[in-house]
Amino acid sequence: MNIIIAPDSFKETLEAKEVASTIEIGFKKVFPNANIEKIPLADGGEGTVKTLVESNNGELINTQVEDPLGRTISSYYGIINNGKTAIIEMATASGLELLKEEEKNPLETSTYGFGQLINHALKKGVKEFILGLGGSATNDAGVGMLQALGAKFYNKKNQEISKGAKEINQIASIDITNLENKFKDIIINVACDVTNPLCGQNGASFIFGKQKGADEKMIKQLDSYLLHFANLCEETFDKKTKNIEGTGAAGGLGFALVTFLNANLQSGIELIMQSVNLEEKIQKADLVITGEGKMDKQSIQGKTPIGVAKLAKKYDKKVIAITGCLDEGYEIVLEHGVDAVFDCTPISNNFETIKKNAKKNLELTSFNIAKCLKIS
Known part of the structure; x- marks a missing residue:
């Protein structure tokens, strides 16, 4: 048998x-x-890195990053395919399990640490990424990740906004000069196990905001902030991406990956099954x-x-x-x-x-x- x-x-x-x-x-x-x-196996959430590293005889890379509230923590990601591919779970840097119950606040939490992990892998010469988006503590549309990668977000006074979701409604202009060269010829595949769009009743804020610490008033506030950011991105880059299935994953991180880094959103389990x-x-x-x-x-x-x-x-x-x-x-x-x-x-x-x-x-x-x- x-x-x-x-x-x-x-x-x-x-x-x-x-x-x-x-x-x-x-x-x-x-x-x-x-x-x-x-x-x-894994479906893009908890365990994805270790599963793929073990299945492909890869290695774990340890480093320090910022947690969702900006505190320095130890984190890790995986390397496979002779150093060509990195596997990163966003939850290891920006996950809900890194916070105490009273610390949960999606207006304050940021995906900056997740961006730091991507940066670390890029400096090691990685050319392809498999990113898992499960378990996030954030609702910042991936702005924190993009800030860590070198993007600049300015308000009407031409001042850079702070980390977290609380100021993304104030973004008036975006500079992605640093991203364009950094991600030339880089392939990004995203293991995503949700189909939610970025905004609306079925979007990131309304469906997942409560578990991240948002009350009803904050959920509506967050959704309006995401819509403002999405509309600005459409005007700036002439891309209509906010309604793509999966862009609402991880508090809108899926949106940032598709819109700014041309990532491919895939079913998490299908991507992992292909990899093994x-x-x-x-x-x-x-x-x-x-x-x-x-x-x-x-x-x-x-x-x-x-x-x-x-x-x-x-x-x-x-x-x-x-x-x-x-x-x-x-x-x-x-x-x-x-x-x-x-x-x-x-x-x-x-x-x-x-x-x-x-x-x-x-x-x-x-x-x-x-x-x-x-x-x-």
């Missing part, structure tokens, strides 16, 4: 590599002679196993298990999904290529107990699934 194990991480519990290895242990107890290939040649490997498989921490009705919106399942069904392969837990509406995944779903978490346990026993429960579930397969 040839088995592909291609899961995402179980968030806050197990990294994708650990999930794949644990599933393998359970299956090997029943099928000791099976040929198992483990391919840890998953399609070629699936063709030789008898069974495909995938998974994620929580499976629910949102899982069909570009998440890892569905990306894997759709690819597997292209070659009529059976797909089993193993998850940490199941939530409302998860059954819909059975209409999108997944043949069976199993969760491995005892319902009565608290989260600390779940974390402590995650590996044991996952291994036991995998073992029992394998036993059922052997019986059948």
Whole structure:
């Protein structure tokens, strides 16, 4: 039996590599002679860098950058393809998890640190980028990133605006002279798992502003600021990009990457699957196993298990999904290529107990699934 194990991480519990290895242990107890290939995955969010670095024998690069509020922190990114490609998760510099609850304020937070990571990679000679946009703490339309890369944003008094979203409504003129030379012949692919445009009721501020600390009044304020900036960009560069799907990702960071750096926005999981040649490997498989921490009705919106399942069904392969837990509406995944779903978490346990026993429960579930397969 040839088995592909291609899961995402179980968030806050197990990294994708650990999930794949644990599933393998359970299956090997029943099928000791099976040929198992483990391919840890991500969809552009948490774990994307480490997943691609490990899958491509790359290296992690450590450096210091500014966090969303301008404090110096340690961060990292990945290098693969003999130094030609950098993988960067914006959340490692500008992510929500870097802030305490009381520090969340999308008027103040900036993507400047993310731009610093890009700068660092450029100085190492990188020619291609894979950027993950999940988990942002920001709503500055990527202005902070662009400032770090050398763009200048001026108000009506010809003064440069400060970092954060609070002054982007005051931008009157833009100077991108420094960007044009820096990004000549640079390819940027963006792993994006949302389809939201920049502005409006389905845009960055209204959909994601609350989780970043904005109340209803601030959300409307932020949306108007983004619209001002987008309209100015249209006038300045003759580009109509604010309604492109995905430009609302990471508080409008997708908009900046498309408008200023000519980036390609792609489905995160599809981009990652291409990077690890998953399609070629699936063709030789008898069974495909995938998974994620929580499976629910949102899982069909570009998440890892569905990306894997759709690819597997292209070659009529059976797909089993193993998850940490199941939530409302998860059954819909059975209409999108997944043949069976199993969760491995005892319902009565608290989260600390779940974390402590995650590996044991996952291994036991995998073992029992394998036993059922052997019986059948």
